[in-house]
Amino acid sequence: MPKGGPEGGNLPPGAINSGIITVSKAAAQDPEKLERILKIIENTTYPNDGYWALRWGVGVNGQKVMDVEGGGKFVSLKGELYRQDNKGAYDWGTWVATGQDGVVESTNEQPAESDKKQMRLDKETMQMPANPNDMAMLTLDPQIVSDLDTLQNEFDIKYILGGTKDYDGFVKQWLSAGGQTLLDEATKQFKAAGLIK
Incomplete structure (x- = not known):
C-alpha cells in the first residue's frame, strides 16, 4: 500500500489460514x-x-x-x-x-x-509489515456481503467510466442496503473479542 494511503504503508492482511494444510x-x-x-x-x-x-x-x-x-x-x-x-x-x-x-x-x-x-x-x-487480518475473524451474513459486493462493483464501474461521481450517494445506498447492519454486527463481534471498546 502507498504510504500516503489509509493503510499507512502496510501490506494488506494475508489470509488467516495461509500456510495451513488440513486433511479429513x-x-x-x-x-x-x-x-x-x-x-x-x-x-x-x-x-x-x-x-x-x-x-x-x-x-x-x-x-x-x-x-x-x-x-x-x-x-x-x-x-x-x-x-x-x-x-x-x-x-x-x-x-x-x-x-x-x-x-x-x-x-x-x-x-x-x-x-x-x-x-x-x-x-x-x-519485508514490509502487514495489517492484521481482523476481518477474517468476523461472521457476517453472507447474503448481505454478496449483495453489497455487487453494489460496490456496480458503483466502481460507473465511477471509473465517468457515469457517476456521487460517492456520498453510494455510501447512503450501501448503508441502507445492509451496510449498517454489517457495521453494527462487526462492532458487536469486535467488542466481544476485545479488539475495540
Whole structure:
C-alpha cells in the first residue's frame, strides 16, 4: 500500500489460514491414505524439488531456474513452447505458488535490469509489515456481503467510466442496503473479542 494511503504503508492482511494444510479425520485415520497425502504435500511444497518441477517445470522440459545476484531467481520464457503445447504439464501455481521462491519470469534470455529491479522491489515488499487480518475473524451474513459486493462493483464501474461521481450517494445506498447492519454486527463481534471498546 502507498504510504500516503489509509493503510499507512502496510501490506494488506494475508489470509488467516495461509500456510495451513488440513486433511479429513477419515484420511488421518487411514495410515496408507495419510502417508500418500503427506508424501504429496512434502514433495510439492517450497523449497523441495517437486515444488520447482510442479510450479516452474524444472526437470520437466529442460526449464531452468537461474540464481540471480542478490537472492532472486529467474525463469526465462524465451522460446518456451512446452506449456503452450502441453497445457497443465506444470505451473499449477494456484495450488503450490509462493512469493517466497523469489522468482521473476520474463521473455528475456537472461535477467534484464528491469527483472532485477522487480526482484529487489519484491524482496523489499515482502519485508514490509502487514495489517492484521481482523476481518477474517468476523461472521457476517453472507447474503448481505454478496449483495453489497455487487453494489460496490456496480458503483466502481460507473465511477471509473465517468457515469457517476456521487460517492456520498453510494455510501447512503450501501448503508441502507445492509451496510449498517454489517457495521453494527462487526462492532458487536469486535467488542466481544476485545479488539475495540
